[in-house]
Amino acid sequence: MITTTEDPATDLLAATIVVIGGEADLLRVRSTVRAYAGQAGLGLTATTRVVTACSELARNILRYATGGQGVATIGEAAAGHSRGVQVVFTDGGPGIADLDLALRSGFSTAGGLGLGLPGSRRLVDEFAIDSAPEGGTRVAICQWRR
């Protein structure tokens, strides 16, 4: 884990980078997101939602990215007086051929429930996804304090 502070380019006040490469990293992502959510003052429900979304997205990397490798950058987010937690997941995997299809509930190419992407999108305040065939996938999410 690498921790950086004050990176104005990404609006992150402080961030922790968790390298995802195995089962144990799922727990690392969850506990780090929980810690940042606590720092930002998120409530219990908002925290549970964002931690669950991150669990789904980290598992996507383990399951779909090349070699199950990727990175989660977890950090504080601030906009005006608002504070929150922001997480960016990147991988250099095969990318998602059809984003619209992948964001539809019940669609899975790996025998899963097909809830990972559409479900995590519903759980957080902001959700952005970028993917190119053979170009990897980047998912950025943000959860704000109410």
Add this chain to the structure above:
Amino acid sequence: MRMGHDLLVTLQGDLDDVRVESVERLVTSEVARTHARGALIDVSGLDVVDSFVAQILVRLVRMVGLLGTDMAIVGIRPAVAITLVELGVNMQDVTTALDAQQGMARLRRMRADSTAGIDHDHHY
């Protein structure tokens, strides 16, 4: 832990996928070994239940059901319940209850309902 003819399984802490799958195997074999009539799985110690864990829990209830054991999932935290609904996890055919005590009551009712049609001789 064994409770007469019923089994109480308590899950706690942050579970990774491997551990959840081993819980599934352990509970299934324990139900078969003890010939439990009913089983409760207490998840009040879990602060996150994502789609994978939920899927395993639903599968566990079905597998144990095939062994003839009624199972209920008890103690889902309110924040976890909200999250599961938004996530879109379907737990409709799974018996749930607020806590272990209500779960036990529900299992007993299920048992009474299923025997009521066949056995007319029992007295209360």
